[in-house]
Amino acid sequence: MSPKKLATLGLFTTMSLIIYGVECAIPPLVPIPGIKLGLANIVTLVLLRDFSLRDAILVLLARILLSALLFGQALSLLYSLTGGIVSLFLMALFHHFLRKKEIVITSILGGIGHNLGQIAVALFLTKTIGILAYLPFLLLSGILTGCFTGFCAHFLQGRIPRDR
Amino acid sequence: MFRNRSKTAGRLLLLIFLLAAGSLAAIFIRAFGFFTKNDGKVLIADLYQDGALLTSINLTAVTESYTFSVNAPGGGSNLVEVRPGEIGIREADCPDRICVRQGYIHTSLLPITCLPHRLVIQLRTDNTDQIDTEVPDAVVR
Numbered sequence: 486m487s488p489k490k491l492a493t494l495g496l497f498t499t500m501s502l503i504i505y506g507v508e509c510a511i512p513p514l515v516p517i518p519g520i521k522l523g524l525a526n527i528v529t530l531v532l533l534r535d536f537s538l539r540d541a542i543l544v545l546l547a548r549i550l551l552s553a554l555l556f557g558q559a560l561s562l563l564y565s566l567t568g569g570i571v572s573l574f575l576m577a578l579f580h581h582f583l584r585k586k587e588i589v590i591t592s593i594l595g596g597i598g599h600n601l602g603q604i605a606v607a608l609f610l611t612k613t614i615g616i617l618a619y620l621p622f623l624l625l626s627g628i629l630t631g632c633f634t635g636f637c638a639h640f641l642q643g644r645i646p647r648d649r
Numbered sequence: 650m651f652r653n654r655s656k657t658a659g660r661l662l663l664l665i666f667l668l669a670a671g672s673l674a675a676i677f678i679r680a681f682g683f684f685t686k687n688d689g690k691v692l693i694a695d696l697y698q699d700g701a702l703l704t705s706i707n708l709t710a711v712t713e714s715y716t717f718s719v720n721a722p723g724g725g726s727n728l729v730e731v732r733p734g735e736i737g738i739r740e741a742d743c744p745d746r747i748c749v750r751q752g753y754i755h756t757s758l759l760p761i762t763c764l765p766h767r768l769v770i771q772l773r774t775d776n777t778d779q780i781d782t783e784v785p786d787a788v789v790r
Binding site: 513516517518519561564579582583584586587590593594597607610611612613615616618619620621622624625628 | 658700745748765
């Protein structure tokens, strides 16, 4: 990895950390565990489209690990890690099938994947089937927030220098 | 971006719409279930921690509010408040306190969950007290 690439990815990681930190300061809009805007996903989407999957994975992992350290939510590390990885996997898969167009659809699928991953961890940890009652709410919120972050990434196209 | 949409994109959009519609339908069906037939039934709260049933409370029989605390195995506790016909978490030392913000529940629409302490409070209706007081005239589902 060239020094320039390292610096660029470092900047992207900082950017997503700041977005994540700001989002953490916003009180949860809906009192349902797992529902949030997921604004930091904008950075992942931009990296996936304008850079490469490898760069997106690196920045995502760095952001999740650093945010667990910085914002002291080590308990939620497992949730964000699983949600983030499932989401990125789905996004990479469908981004490829969509021939790198339609970033909004990719983002919606990522949002759904994130919430599915989270509820899977929650099921595993609480061992209570009853929390599946949250599933329709989580699916809906994943679609809505995915739509929002997707449009953000769409309008960022061309405003952030691409990888060369 | 709305023109010349590929076949894959169209299918995925359809799938997303179906998922959204299905979720909305599921929410409405569940929500309607409670407002219609809740008469003469007993409301029971089940407290689960780590998937094990801690205790069951008959909320219909509660006449005065009381609180008790539930200690999580890995440290931390939740102060559960039981009121006549409803239950909620009043205090908790988890980082996000979403369980407190979920307020008091009186239907089984959504459980209260404290993910950091792996505590779930779920409501269910039961008609056990009807069995000994009156003979069921019919069972219609």
